[in-house]
Amino acid sequence: MKIAVIGTGYVGLVSGTCFSEFGHTVTCVDKDAGKIERLHQGIMPIYEPGLDVMVERNTEAGRLFFTTDLKEAMEGAEAVFIAVGTPSRRGDGHADLQYVFAAVEELADYISDYTVIVTKSTVPVGTGAEIIKRLEGKLDEHLYSVASNPEFLREGAAIEDFMRPDRVVVGIDSDRAKAVMSELYRPLFLNETPVVFTNRETSELIKYAANAFLATKISFINEMADMCEKVGADVQQVSKGIGLDNRIGGKFLHAGPGFGGSCFPKDTRAIVHSADDYEVPMKIIRSVIEVNEERKLAMADKVIKACGGSVEGKRIAVLGLTFKPNTDDMRESPSLDIIPALQKAGAEIHAFDPKGMEEAKHMLEDVSFHDEPYSTMEDADATVIITEWNQFRALDFGRMKDLMKSPVLVDLRNIYGKADMTSNGFDYTGIGR
Structure with missing residues (x-):
């Protein structure tokens, strides 16, 4: 299949490269001409173990391309992945979707055959519906579907996570979109990777729920570490003792200085603010954020x-x-x-x-x-x-x-x-x- 990926940041570059490793023809597009030129030279904009080798292999094989020209990237594409940044919006903590919507409005000009528009960026519940609303009057509804396909990539292990994931989550609204997404991930079906097809809203929420839960485990064990210091216990043994319970598991139970990165802080804030819009208090996640900042x-x-x-x-x-x-x-x-x-x-x-x-x-x-x-x-x-x-x-x-x-x-x-x-x-x- 031929696909386009908008955005060559962490998610877009890793996802596009791994899709090309599956055998698909992938064109990654970015407005930053300097970044695209460096990618043509084999210079990665991020450090991710093994990414440079995979990029080189697939560009030489004629499966992976980089351009600043969205029209060029969209030619013949059966699916286009939006993988632009969704940072916390200044002032209120909501996810800033301006780059997502800008990409949608621009790519609409280059769709002439049926295309699945896929949000790979982490977006709040309802974003897919908002994309459809923004395309009304601009694009015939029979020419596209909007799907949600959140990423679950750990920095430092992203290639392994994409090629051998725990699961793939896809939110779709039609059998035709499901067929396209199934073909894209067909190599993982052969490996019996669980692929969860659901509606868009559920898919969008799964991503936030996953990150919020993992962040909760981190803040929880950090509070337990404080207790251990007061009473003379060892938090590493506490982590082992509770982690051996398969209902809990040992991952993300490592006490430390608090969580950071591009996902957990941003996504916990975003889900709390999204919940406010629906009058859901989210008391646990609010506490997780507070504990982490104090930590x-x-x-x-x-x-x-x-x-x-x-x-x-x-x-x-x-x-x-x-x-x-x-x-x-x-x-x-x-x-x-x-x-x-x-x-x-x-x-x-x-x-x-x-x-x-x-x-x-x-x-x-x-x-x-x-x-x-x-x-x-x-x-x-x-x-x-x-x-x-x-x-x-x-x-x-x-x-x-x-x-x-x-x-x-x-x-x-x-x-x-x-x-x-x-x-x-x-x-x-x-x-x-």
């Missing part, structure tokens, strides 16, 4: 406490800036709250991240960035691990002690154990232990 600032207090109650004039080494490992995504990362709070308390910050520093330089002020982890620790009064990159899991403790002014390690991801660190001469602070 990030509490981590700065934890560092200050580990430094004897003050970081005034002290040098703090920070390892990890992105919201999670294996990505360069800095959006709503806990580091963006923790570092400014430490600076406000008088700390001098020296930081390293394997992939996120270029983005971080635009988002953090007065931070000294380093090319490797150990140089951040020279004369440091404390080292703080914010992101659990693999290269931070086997640090040279002897070298650290030689470099640091004080052997203080604040491990906000529980990479290390207190007993091991104490035996190596460190004053160690973890989470919930």
